[in-house]
Amino acid sequence: MNFDRLTLRARLLLTVLLPVLLLSVAMTAVSLFRGARMAEQEIAERGLAIVSFLAPAAEYGVISGSRGSLDGLVMALRAQQDVAAAVLYDRRGEELARLGEPALGDAEGARRVSEAARLRRHGQRVGFAAPVTSVPVAVDELAAGGETALAPLPVGWVYVELDTRAYDARWRNTVLATVGLAVGAVLLAMLLAIRLANVVGAPVARLVEAVRRMARGELDVQVSGRAGSEELQALEQGFNSMARAIANAHKTLQARIEQATARLAHQALHDPLTTLPNRRAFEQALEELLAASRRAGDRGALCFLDLDHFKPVNDTGGHAAGDALLRAVADLIQGRLRSQDTVCRIGGDEFALILRGCTQEDAAHIADDLCAAIRDLHFEWEGRDYRIGASIGFAMIDGSTMSVAEIVRAADHACYTVKREGRGRAMVYTPADPAAPMPGG
Numbered sequence: 528m529n530f531d532r533l534t535l536r537a538r539l540l541l542t543v544l545l546p547v548l549l550l551s552v553a554m555t556a557v558s559l560f561r562g563a564r565m566a567e568q569e570i571a572e573r574g575l576a577i578v579s580f581l582a583p584a585a586e587y588g589v590i591s592g593s594r595g596s597l598d599g600l601v602m603a604l605r606a607q608q609d610v611a612a613a614v615l616y617d618r619r620g621e622e623l624a625r626l627g628e629p630a631l632g633d634a635e636g637a638r639r640v641s642e643a644a645r646l647r648r649h650g651q652r653v654g655f656a657a658p659v660t661s662v663p664v665a666v667d668e669l670a671a672g673g674e675t676a677l678a679p680l681p682v683g684w685v686y687v688e689l690d691t692r693a694y695d696a697r698w699r700n701t702v703l704a705t706v707g708l709a710v711g712a713v714l715l716a717m718l719l720a721i722r723l724a725n726v727v728g729a730p731v732a733r734l735v736e737a738v739r740r741m742a743r744g745e746l747d748v749q750v751s752g753r754a755g756s757e758e759l760q761a762l763e764q765g766f767n768s769m770a771r772a773i774a775n776a777h778k779t780l781q782a783r784i785e786q787a788t789a790r791l792a793h794q795a796l797h798d799p800l801t802t803l804p805n806r807r808a809f810e811q812a813l814e815e816l817l818a819a820s821r822r823a824g825d826r827g828a829l830c831f832l833d834l835d836h837f838k839p840v841n842d843t844g845g846h847a848a849g850d851a852l853l854r855a856v857a858d859l860i861q862g863r864l865r866s867q868d869t870v871c872r873i874g875g876d877e878f879a880l881i882l883r884g885c886t887q888e889d890a891a892h893i894a895d896d897l898c899a900a901i902r903d904l905h906f907e908w909e910g911r912d913y914r915i916g917a918s919i920g921f922a923m924i925d926g927s928t929m930s931v932a933e934i935v936r937a938a939d940h941a942c943y944t945v946k947r948e949g950r951g952r953a954m955v956y957t958p959a960d961p962a963a964p965m966p967g968g
Contacts, residue, residue: 535728543720551709558705566698571645574655574689579643581685582657585615589659589683597624611690617683629688637686652688659683730759746774798872801857809871809879813931820926827924828890829934830880831942835916835950837876848908887923894919894953918945919953
């Protein structure tokens with residue numbers, strides 16, 4: 528298992544449960560092992576105590592061969608509920624008395640013991656044996672009246688089998704109690720771990736999901752704030768505050784970007800001096816009008832306006848005077864055009880007018896009116912009065928197959944013709960115009 532790939536909730540569960548589980552298993556194993564040893568020790572002590580008591584008690588009966596006393600001694604063992612069987616053997620291994628039926632029948636093993644001992648276990652029976660000994664006395668004739676004790680001699684054996692069912696039952700009860708306590712401890716730890724994982728893991732999971740949503744662009748995300756601890760509630764509230772701040776900052780930044788984009792777009796299509804549309808905007812507007820003329824038969828006119836006597840103003844008053852004059856002329860033109868018309872500054876003291884939905888008479892009237900208005904314009908700069916004029920050449924747009932370049936050349940040619948022939952008036956381009964060199968040619 529890759530621990531790093533686990534969720535926080537799974538890590539918390541493992542962190543709490545795994546040590547508790549390992550500790551419970553270890554303590555249970557130790558308790559069961561010690562309990563098993565104690566149970567076996569109790570059985571051994573019980574069996575050894577019985578055979579150690581029975582062997583001396585049977586000495587007289589074995590030596591004298593009194594079966595009555597031996598039977599009485601064996602029958603006295605009936606009061607011991609855990610004694611399943613008992614047998615008394617003489618020196619030759621012959622049975623002298625019996626209680627019950629031995630299940631192990633380990634007579635040879637009993638005759639080999641020299642002291643009280645546990646033999647073997649099989650099923651629910653455990654065998655124990657002890658020798659029945661007698662101490663002979665020898666008279667030393669050289670010692671006046673003295674007696675010498677010899678080593679004790681086995682005159683028989685006692686064999687007892689204990690029934691371990693009561694001990695096993697107590698052992699099983701101990702096992703069940705120990706396992707039950709261990710399981711209870713694990714279950715309690717599991718409940719506490721789940722509670723801890725829910726208290727910590729759920730709020731963190733909500734925060735992680737909120738962060739992922741923010742990464743996907745959902746900046747208005749908020750978490751519920753239902754954390755179970757003050758620290759996590761403070762963390763959720765802090766995240767909500769941060770998310771709101773980021774959302775507000777993003778909105779502000781987006782608004783500024785939109786403003787900057789709009790400003791750049793406006794600057795890209797407008798003259799910075801007069802704020803009129805520039806040559807690029809003029810070309811776009813003219814293409815739109817030509818397309819509408821071909822598609823729906825819209826009519827219009829393109830006018831080129833060139834100021835007369837502008838150079839003296841620029842030379843004597845300086846560029847500041849020239850710029851102020853251009854702004855004044857731009858305001859004057861805008862004030863005399865219709866709402867559907869467009870005026871553009873295409874360079875220097877040259878302006879272009881796109882007149883929509885007008886006849887040649889309408890275009891001529893608008894152009895003549897502008898010539899008169901500019902001629903009557905009184906421009907003062909630093910105490911000096913300047914008078915200028917305007918020359919206008921225009922070409923009609925009537926749905927013919929003329930291109931943008933052809934329309935521009937026609938209007939420019941008409942304007943050049945006006946300037947060549949005396950200035951200060953308007954003229955429409957007609958194919959019958961005499962050939963003349965183009966401006967700048």
